[in-house]
Amino acid sequence: MHVGLSEEDKALVEEARRIIARRFREGWHHIGCALRTRSGKTFSAVHLEATVGRIAVCAEAIAIGMAAAAGDTDIESIVAVNRYGEVVPPCGMCRELISDYAPAAMVIVPGKHGEEAVPVVALLPNKYTRNV
Numbered sequence: 457m458h459v460g461l462s463e464e465d466k467a468l469v470e471e472a473r474r475i476i477a478r479r480f481r482e483g484w485h486h487i488g489c490a491l492r493t494r495s496g497k498t499f500s501a502v503h504l505e506a507t508v509g510r511i512a513v514c515a516e517a518i519a520i521g522m523a524a525a526a527g528d529t530d531i532e533s534i535v536a537v538n539r540y541g542e543v544v545p546p547c548g549m550c551r552e553l554i555s556d557y558a559p560a561a562m563v564i565v566p567g568k569h570g571e572e573a574v575p576v577v578a579l580l581p582n583k584y585t586r587n588v
């Protein structure tokens with residue numbers, strides 16, 4: 457499915473690129489994320505690494521936490537980029553996290569014909585549920 461990127465989504469990709477360009481730190485911050493809520497607010501963050509590698513926290517989780525702290529987790533669109541500014545798809549845990557907080561969110565991912573926005577639920581068939 458190729459939904460294409462709106463001007464707002466292109467601006468969101470640029471925001472993610474700006475935060476990782478500004479905050480890149482070898483071994484500590486390699487990924488940038490930006491999200492936009494339906495109220496029009498944007499939050500951007502970088503991922504966290506630590507001396508104990510498995511402590512690492514994805515940039516998406518940090519950005520969602522910032523949105524939660526602001527009381528605004530109705531995510532319309534979210535994107536992550538690497539240090540080179542290339543869009544990267546969210547890991548499995550982030551797919552769960554995004555869909556928990558914003559099941560109607562669109563996620564910008566690399567597609568066959570460039571960056572595209574896809575519904576988070578399309579990235580997560582057979583989503584985890586506590587009630588099974």
Ligand SMILES: [Zn+2]
Nearest residue numbers: 514546547550
């Ligand atoms: Zn992740």
